[in-house]
Amino acid sequence: MVDLKQTLSRFLSIPGVRQSILVGRDGLMIEGLTREGKEDMEAVGAITTTGLSTAEALGQEIARGGVVGLVMEYEHGLVSVDPLGxxxxxVTLFDNASHLGRVRHLVKASRNEILEALDIV
Incomplete structure (x- = not known):
């Protein structure tokens, strides 16, 4: 069986990644890991679901299809949101865009493993 903490810890092994959070679409945190982050993982996860819903509505409105991923860039870092079914x-919080490719690649590589652990494959 897949250990979600072990899977999420791979994200924290990427330099600059501060948090990796698995959240239900209802906004409730399923699992999360942080590296010295001050941000409240449960609050980040809950708020992020609203942002994803807004992005999905925009995609429908402008006929661009479903959201594959969402990246929000702030003055002091980025937040990546990747739907898993x-x-x-x-949700991944990291310090700068230089590691965006590594984060996106790891999301794709870990997707089936996470879904299997959640028993929704």
Whole structure:
């Protein structure tokens, strides 16, 4: 069986990644890991679901299809939101855009493993 903490810890092994959070579409945190982060993982996860819902509505309105991923860039870092099927999403907080490719690659590589652990494959 897949250990979600072990899977999420791979994200924290990427330099600059501060948090990796698995959240249900209802906003409830399923699992999360942080590296010295001050941000409240449960609050980040809950708020992020609203942002994803807004992005999904925009995609429908402008006829661009479903959201594959969402990246929000702030003055002091980035937040990546990746839908994992209809029931969960992965939220990753990191310091700068230089590691965006590594984070996106790891999301794709870990997707089936996470879904299997959630028993929604």
């Amino acid at each position: 209809d029931f969960a999403l992965l």
